[in-house]
Each structure stands twice: as structure tokens, then as C-alpha cells.
Amino acid sequence: MSILVNKDTKVIVQGFTGREGTFHSEQCLKYGTNIVAGVTPNKGGEQHLGLPIFNTVKEAVNETKATVSLIFVPPRFVADAIMEAASAKIELAVVITENAPIKDIQMAKDYSTKNGMQILGPNCPGIITADECKIGIMPANIFKKGSIGVISKSGTLTYEVSHQIAQEGLGVSTAIGIGGDPIIGLSFKDLLFMFENDKNTEAMVLIGEIGGDLEIQAASFIKENINKPVVAFIAGQTAPKGKRMGHAGAIISGSSGSAKEKMDALEKAGVSVVISPADIGKAIKLSLN
């Protein structure tokens, strides 16, 4: 067990034949991910990496019964790609593309919700269920199989934490990067709830950062709905106010969205909040006792 994806999940790749799409699809296939086809308009009928290419997501889904789409298309086409996946009854779109216009994602998410499709990202490293399947761009070898659920806004901090977990002799059930953009698909609370109901997950780690209020929402959700231990770290405790730090979401406006506010809210919800990013692994081990 794990959440959202496992070794049987059938995956298609939109933007399959591009440079990024090709490189990362190869890596995913090597990991054992069940990629069944790719979609590149005007290349339908051809083969790539030994797999069939379709012109449309609908055809790909009809032929392969895929339920997840991994999306690598350039930012100006990403909303179109997400909505095409939703209209083809894909269940989960994993959107790696960064620099997507906010308005486009707002519209694409709205349409996806109406069609029952969930989104991870945009601007995220994807999702990995250790030793089963990797749908994204993370370096596979740092993820050891275990019972910790990882949810993070930041890609590289997902790696850092999963590495620390391994060093403690533990491993991850599923690790997920949700992305740091102003509007994203699945958020902390959605995924915490899935982990709560996953019998192979014993504890969760939440990696947030300054900006927005997803961590605050997660705090009140944890209070009401989560019984498994949760460890949290918020990046940007020392970031100066009003400075933009690369992620569109990482903007502090007034007091709302600061690291302190988020850490306090999580602490009050019973979460073990770590101040130093080097202590996350240790805190997880402690939380299991």
C-alpha cells in the first residue's frame, strides 16, 4: 500500500518526445514505472522509447487504460494539456512544468475538479512510491522503502528529507512534491488525509515554506482529522520580509504567510515542528516512539 500511485499504475506522458520528457521518462521506466504510452500531437502512430505515441490523450486512454498523466509540456501549453487529460478521464495529472501563468492554472484546476481529476503541481518534482513507481524528476536512489509519508512544497528539500530518513534507518511509503506556485492542485491537507488512511504509513513529514496559507490550513486540519504523528519544517525563517525568493509563492505580505506564524499554528495542532532543517530525520525517528 501507498497513496495515489503504485507499481500497477498505468502512466502516460504528455510532452513525451521533448528533451525533458524523454530523459525523465527513461529514468522513470528504469525505476519500474509502468509507463504505457506517450502523447505528442502529430506524432501519433510513431514509437518512442519502445512505446506507442498517440495524437490525443483520449486515444491513449482508450487504448491503454492509463489513469495517470505525467506532464512536461512548455508553460504556454500546460493548461491545455491539463484540461485535455481531465476531459479524457485521467484520474491524476502530475505537472512538472514551471512558470505556468496563474490564470491558466486557475482555469485548468477548476475544469479538472469538475471532471474529477486531481492535480499534483505545477512546478513540482512529482510523486514516488519507493521501490514501486516514480512519476517525476527526483533522483530515485535516495528513496528507501519504509513507512514515512513525505509532503513538500520544495523539490530539493524533498530529497534532503528523504535522505535524512534513510540515514535514520527508515524509509518512505510515498514522497510527494506539491509545488510552490500560488495555485496548486493537491495540497498538504488532502495528502495528509490519504496518508492517515494508508495502513503502510506510520508518520508524516510536512515541508512548507513562507508565503500563502496552506500550512495554516493543514494545521487546523491536523487538529481535527489526523492521529498519526506529523513532523514539520518551514523553510524561510530567516528570509527578509518582502523579498521574493524564486518561488512565486514565497512572498511575505504583512504578517500572514511568515514562517513563525506557520510554525506556531502547527505546533498548536500537536505537530512536532523542527527549527533546524538538519534535524528532520531525527525528529521523525523520535515521533515513532
Next chain:
Amino acid sequence: MNIHEYQVKKIFKAYNLPIPKGTIITNYHDSIDSAIEIGGKMWVIKAQIHSGGRGLAGGVKLAHSLNEVEQICKDMLGSRLITNQTGPEGKLVEKVYIERGVKIMYELYIAIALDRSLEMPVIMASNEGGVEIEKTAETNPEKIVKIAIDPTIGFQDFHGRELAFKLSIPKDDVPRFVNFAKILYKIYMQDDAELIEINPLVKTKNGNYLALDGKMGLDDSALYRHRELEELRDRHEEDLVESEAKEYGLSYVKLDGNVGCMVNGAGLAMATMDIISYSKGQAANFLDVGGGASAKTVSKGFDIILRDKNVKAIFVNIFGGIVRCDRIANGILEATKNVNITVPVIVRLDGTNAEIGSKLLKEANISNLIVASSLKDGAQKAVSAAKE
């Protein structure tokens, strides 16, 4: 991307949103002619810099005569304006906007921004406009009326009426207000704005609604479809070093400490600043090398970090994913050839090709290069090296 007030007003005008008559000048010799052309007996002179709080800082002044117009323009142009948002160094005023003064019946605050929780644009309006609006938001949040607009249906008249009635706008003015808000929403959506703010929107003694101020922030990711807006970028408003870094795919922000940082990923870069502080040091900068880091960009990163004379040690913290550690190592080696690195460099490499990277560094045998085994080890070594 932020744009200047006079540019915002040009956009307003193109959408038929009423603004006072005004002209932009860069030389005070043009001020009297401009004021005569604008007409009237009272003029407002406004410093054009990207910052809020101009009014309180002396960047917005009233003139009652042509001589006064000239004097104010002369004083303002070429001066540095220090507001509560610019930092102590202030910002150079290169342009001023001269505008016809108006007699005001009442004023309002109106703005549109994305509400990240609702995932929809929200229109905010208040009777308590003016320079104290941020204070109002803190102390009397109920005085700011907010309505979320679902983009599926867009701005409807009922949204505008609801705002107008909650603000107790005189009933003869309600249609005018509704129309004004509708146009503002249209601009917000069509131009991919992140924020539009008018503070104040006024009703004049002549009975017109006028936008006396205008602020707009645009979604950088959407600029590709607004070439005409991209041209409004004012390079002088952007930090030179930050823009130079950006050209190399580096995201750099200067800070006040003495430990330089080079990290991949914004989240890990912030966490690196945090752990330096936790280890009793202070970061000199934020630097995200991005996913496309190469030997060339890493070398540029060192060059940029070392321009800050406060830097006493550099912590290179890389957890390779898309970024490969061997490329970073090669970048460090290239930097040692091209840039005179006078401070200790602490390197922590993990993830993709970390072993190859570490081997490259070891074989090069560089004197002031210190290898760290983890995030914590690296931060501690960097902080103590900076203290020596």
C-alpha cells in the same frame, strides 16, 4: 513585474477608466510648459518609483502656482526617495508625473488581487482609503469589504452593487461605481495582473470618478502573451546584480550576513539560510543555481557572491536531482581559475553524481576548499570559517 503609476494610468486610459490629465517629465525645464498644457490652478507632482508609501515620504506634492511646480520638480528629480518600502538607500527619482489637481467629494480604496485560499481574484474596497489603508486592514478589517469573483462567470453587476451598498455609496453613484469596478476586473484578467490597486479612487466636485493613483503587478509567467506590457519594464528599478544573475539562470538576493551561499532549489536555499542562522551565523545572500546549473553558471555565481565584500566564507550546498553534482564540481574548479576566490569554500554534495563530484574536487587539491559531509556539518564549518 511592477510598473510605474504613469504607465498604469496609460493602461487605465486605454480601457476608458477615467484618470486626471497628466504628463510625465524627466527634466524640470519642461515642468512649466507641461503644467500649462494640463491646465487648472493646482497640480500634483508625483515621484515615479516602484514603491508604496510615496505620499508619507514626500514623493507626492501639491503645487498652487507654476513656480511651485517648477521648484518641486527641480527638487524631486535626481533626488533619492526613501519610503518605508525602499530600504535606507532609497530610490533615485528619474521621472516625475505632473497631474491636474482635483477637488474631492469623497474617496475610496479599491483593489483586486488573487486570494490564494479561495483560488479566485478578490475585489477589495473601503471608505477608509488613503495612506492608512494597511493600518485599517490590521485594526479594522471589517472596514475593508471583499468579494471573490469566480472567473467562470466573471464580474457581474450584482458583485458591484453588493460592494457599493456595503460601502454606503450614495445611490446616484452606484451605477458609476459598478461600471468602474467592472472595468478594473476586465483589466486585471486581460492583462494577467497579480494586483491592481487604486488608492484613492475619488469622486470629484464635478461629479466624476477618477483614479488618482494606480499600482499594478503583472504575472511574469504570462508576459510572453503581452509584449506591449513587457516593454514597460524599467531596468533601473531592478537591482543590477540580481538582473545580471537572472541572465545566467541564477536567482540571487543580497542579504546582510557574511556567509555566502550557493544552493540548488529555492526551498533548500532558504533552509540553508535558516541553518546558518541556527548555527549562530548569518547568510550573506540567497542564491538558487536553478535546474540548469552548468560550470559556467556556477562560476558566475562565485563571481557575484564575492562582489559582496562582507563575505568571509562560501557554503556550496547541493542536493543533486536534475542538477548533477559533477557539473557543480566542474563549476567550482572553473571558478577557481577565473575568479580570485580569497575565502574558504565549504562544499557539500549529495544526490545525483555526488561521488563523481567529490572525487573531482579531491583530485584538484585546492587549498581553501573544505568538504562537508552533511547539511549540518557544512553549515557549522562555514560559520566557523567565516568567524576566523
